[in-house]
Amino acid sequence: MDKKIGETRTNGPYTDLRELLQQVEDIGELRRVQGADWNLEMGCLAELIYHNSPDTPPAILFEEIPGYPGMRCLSGMTNSSQRLALTLGFALSKKPIDIVSSYRDRMQTHEPIPPRVVNTGPVMENILRDDDVNVLKFPVPFLHELDGGRYIGTDDLVIMRDPDDGWINIGTYRSMVQDEKTVGLWMSPGKQGRQIREKYFKMGQPCPVLICCGHDPLLFLASGNELRYGLSEYDYAGGHRGAPIDVVNSELFGLPMPAHAEIVLEGVMYPGETKLEGPFGEFTGYYNREQSEQPIVHIKRIYHRDNPILSIASPIRPPSDFSFSKCVMKAGMIWDEVERAGLSGVTGVWCHEAGAARMFNIIAIKQAYAGHARQALHAAASCQSASYMGRFTVVVDHDVDPTDTFDVLWAISTRCDPGEDIEIMRRAWSGPLDPLMVKNMNSRGLIDACRPFERIDTFPPVARASEELKARVAAKFAKFL
Ligand SMILES: Cc1cc2nc3c(=O)[nH]c(=O)nc-3n(C[C@H](O)[C@H](O)[C@H](O)COP(=O)(O)O)c2cc1C
Numbered sequence: 001m002d003k004k005i006g007e008t009r010t011n012g013p014y015t016d017l018r019e020l021l022q023q024v025e026d027i028g029e030l031r032r033v034q035g036a037d038w039n040l041e042m043g044c045l046a047e048l049i050y051h052n053s054p055d056t057p058p059a060i061l062f063e064e065i066p067g068y069p070g071m072r073c074l075s076g077m078t079n080s081s082q083r084l085a086l087t088l089g090f091a092l093s094k095k096p097i098d099i100v101s102s103y104r105d106r107m108q109t110h111e112p113i114p115p116r117v118v119n120t121g122p123v124m125e126n127i128l129r130d131d132d133v134n135v136l137k138f139p140v141p142f143l144h145e146l147d148g149g150r151y152i153g154t155d156d157l158v159i160m161r162d163p164d165d166g167w168i169n170i171g172t173y174r175s176m177v178q179d180e181k182t183v184g185l186w187m188s189p190g191k192q193g194r195q196i197r198e199k200y201f202k203m204g205q206p207c208p209v210l211i212c213c214g215h216d217p218l219l220f221l222a223s224g225n226e227l228r229y230g231l232s233e234y235d236y237a238g239g240h241r242g243a244p245i246d247v248v249n250s251e252l253f254g255l256p257m258p259a260h261a262e263i264v265l266e267g268v269m270y271p272g273e274t275k276l277e278g279p280f281g282e283f284t285g286y287y288n289r290e291q292s293e294q295p296i297v298h299i300k301r302i303y304h305r306d307n308p309i310l311s312i313a314s315p316i317r318p319p320s321d322f323s324f325s326k327c328v329m330k331a332g333m334i335w336d337e338v339e340r341a342g343l344s345g346v347t348g349v350w351c352h353e354a355g356a357a358r359m360f361n362i363i364a365i366k367q368a369y370a371g372h373a374r375q376a377l378h379a380a381a382s383c384q385s386a387s388y389m390g391r392f393t394v395v396v397d398h399d400v401d402p403t404d405t406f407d408v409l410w411a412i413s414t415r416c417d418p419g420e421d422i423e424i425m426r427r428a429w430s431g432p433l434d435p436l437m438v439k440n441m442n443s444r445g446l447i448d449a450c451r452p453f454e455r456i457d458t459f460p461p462v463a464r465a466s467e468e469l470k471a472r473v474a475a476k477f478a479k480f481l
Helices: 017-026 041-052 081-088 096-109 192-202 217-223 233-241 323-340 372-382 405-415 467-476
Strands: 030-034 059-063 072-075 126-129 151-153 157-161 168-171 174-179 182-186 207-212 246-249 256-258 263-269 274-277 292-304 309-312 346-351 360-365 392-397 422-429 441-449
Touching (some): 017 081, 017 309, 041 059, 081 217, 081 323, 096 323, 157 192, 157 217, 157 256, 168 192, 168 217, 168 233, 182 207, 182 274, 192 207, 207 256, 256 263, 323 346, 323 360, 360 372, 372 422, 372 441, 392 405, 405 441
Parallel strands (some): 072 309
Antiparallel strands (some): 059 072, 126 292, 151 174, 157 168, 246 256, 263 292, 274 292, 346 360, 422 441
C-alpha cells in the first residue's frame, strides 16, 4: 500500500462553513432539500439518503424549513473522503485510505497552534440576552421516533474551561431542549468535559459552558474524537489549518467561541440541578440508555449569524451522516498514536463503519520480528483513540487491505487459529452506550490474523496471479474485461 499520498493544500484554506459549503457544491457533493419539517422529516431523510447511497453520501442542506424562513440545517458535512480532504486541506481523493494516510503523514509535523482572540466576528451579528433567549427560535430537529425530545446539539462543540489550569476543552456532547431557556447535556463518564464539570461541582461552583451548533467542520472533527487530556481542540485544529482559529470571547464568562460560528449558546450548569434527558438514538444503532437525570444548562445568551445554519449529526444504526467521517479520523489517529508509542511497520489502519468506527478496528503491519503482531494488536486496542468502547481489534499482514472487509475476513479465516490467536482483554473502558456494557467496562476480542511469524517463510503462498501477470494479461485482453 502506498503510504506517501501527496499532501498538498490544493483545496484550502476556506474562511468559514459557508465558503466550504460552496466548495462542496462545486465538487458535486451537496444535496439541497427543500421543505422538510423539523419534526422527524429531516432525521428520516438523512437516514434514507445515507442508507440508500452508502458509497457516495452527500452533505444535505435542508432549506425552506416550514416555520423557519431563512434558516437552514446541515447534515453530513464531513462524511466523504473528498469532503474530509477539503476540510483538512489534503489532496482530493475518493479513497478513504488516502485520507487516513494523509492524516498520518500530517501528524508527523503537526504542531498545535493556539487560537487568536479577535474583537468581533460574524457570530456577533445577533445577540439574544436573558429574557429574549429562546433556543426554539431555530429549527431544532426531533430526529428519531423514539427520542425523548428535540436535540439542538448533535454536531456541536461543547466548550469549557478547566478550573485548575485554565485550558479550554471542546467535546461533542448531545444537548436536548428542555424548554426555551434550558437544555440538558449528556456527557459519558470519563469524558474530558465531564471531568471538568465534576471539578466545578466538587468545589460547589457553577460550571460555565458554550454550546456551538454550526461551525467549521474541522472543529467538529477535533471535538468528536478523543484527543489527549490537556490538548485544546482549538490548538489541534489550528495545527491542521496551519493558522490560528479566530475566536471571540463570550460576554458573560469570557469563553472563546469560533468567530465564524453560526449559532452559539452561552450558559451555566449548577451543582445538583438535573432534569430527565433522553432517550436518544445512539451511534451503535440502538437505544441503550433510558431516560436519566442529567445536569441542565441555563442559557443566558445566544449569539448567531444572520440566516444561521444549524449543524446536525443523527446517530442511527450505521451508516449515519457522520459514521464514515469517524472511521477515517479514528483510523488516522490510531495509526499516528501507535507509531508515537514506538510501533514500526504499520502499513494501514481502518475502523469499520459497521462497528460504528469504534468496535471493529483493523491494523495492518509488515511483520519484522517475533511478537510484532501482538504488539501491534495490543497497541491498536489500547491507545487513547481506540480505548473508549472498543470491541474487536484485528491485526493483519501488509498484503491484506484493512479497508476491504472481504480481505480481512479471508485473513481471519485462514491465518488465525482461534485457540492460539484470539486473546481477551477484560475490564476495559466502556460506557453507557455500549449495548453489552456492565459497570462502564467491557471486554475486548483481540484477533491475530497474521501469518505465524515462525512460519512466515514457509507459510503456503497465496494462490493468485502476480501484479505483473495481471497487468500483462489485462492489457492483452482489455476488450473482454
Ligand atoms: C456526532 C457525535 C456525537 C457524540 N455525542 C456524545 C454524547 O452525547 N456524549 C458523550 O459523552 N460523547 C459523545 N460523543 C463522543 C465525544 O464527542 C468524544 O468522545 C470526544 O472525544 C469527547 O471529548 P473529550 O475527548 O474532550 O472528552 C459524540 C461524538 C460524535 C462524533
